[in-house]
Amino acid sequence: xxxxxxxxxxxNIQEGKTATLTCNYTNYSPAYLQWYRQxxxxxxxxxxxxxENEKEKRKERLKVTFDTTLKQSLFHITASQPADSxxxxxxxxxxxxxxxxxxxxxxxxxxx
Amino acid sequence: xxxxxxTPKYLVTQMGNDKSIKCEQNLGHDTMYWYKQDxxxxxxxxxxxxxxxxxxxxxxxxxFSPKSPDKAHLNLHIxxxxxxxxxxxxxxxxxxxxGAQGYTFGSGTRLTVV
Numbered sequence: 001x002x003x004x005x006x007x008x009x010x011x012n013i014q015e016g017k018t019a020t021l022t023c024n025y026t027n028y029s030p031a032y033l034q035w036y037r038q039x040x041x042x043x044x045x046x047x048x049x050x051x052e053n054e055k056e057k058r059k060e061r062l063k064v065t066f067d068t069t070l071k072q073s074l075f076h077i078t079a080s081q082p083a084d085s086x087x088x089x090x091x092x093x094x095x096x097x098x099x100x101x102x103x104x105x106x107x108x109x110x111x112x
Numbered sequence: 113x114x115x116x117x118x119t120p121k122y123l124v125t126q127m128g129n130d131k132s133i134k135c136e137q138n139l140g141h142d143t144m145y146w147y148k149q150d151x152x153x154x155x156x157x158x159x160x161x162x163x164x165x166x167x168x169x170x171x172x173x174x175x176f177s178p179k180s181p182d183k184a185h186l187n188l189h190i191x192x193x194x195x196x197x198x199x200x201x202x203x204x205x206x207x208x209x210x211g212a213q214g215y216t217f218g219s220g221t222r223l224t225v226v
Binding site: 032034041044046049089093098102105 | 116213217
């Protein structure tokens with residue numbers, strides 16, 4: 001069956017450290033993978049997209065990697081801040097299916 | 113200016129009632145979506161429309177009927193509401209049906225069926 005798995009346990013880190021979140025998928029052939037941030041009571045906000053032929057993408061303190069052999073994406077936030085505390089969702093579009101499928105999200109807590 | 117706006121933000125209603133949720137986007141996007149987020153925070157696609165044409169209809173009960181009067185609007189009508197319909201419903205849009213520049217989500221409508 002198709003699955004997109006993210007660590008369901010919250011990730012607790014200290015301010016200034018690098019947060020690394022994992023997204024693993026099974027039985028998908030994604031054209032691209034996206035990462036979103038969701039705060040309580042709000043809709044998801046798009047952060048980054050990485051295509052199947054890209055290994056790494058960066059945007060300010062964010063970095064995403066995509067390994068289609070391992071079927072895994074890693075999402076890094078460097079120099080994390082308490083304001084980075086939120087739930088982070090990975091999402092992918094299976095090639096040709098025209099719809100974004102979401103993982104269950106990982107809650108990140110950055111403490112001062 | 114809100115990019116994707118949904119109304120109402122909260123909706124509490126009794127079982128068996130019919131209700132509608134409205135969504136509008138001012139981004140000029142071609143494609144709009146409805147997603148449902150359940151109590152476990154899992155976000156699942158329900159429908160998508162591209163230029164007013166239905167392109168995705170997941171296995172959603174036919175009590176749910178989307179309507180797109182123009183490409184800037186996608187409304188969701190729900191008949192005979194059931195307890196299990198309680199969830200947060202998100203409208204979203206993307207530039208095209210490939211969504212390769214990310215989706216823009218509304219702030220959600222929390223539906224509670226009592």
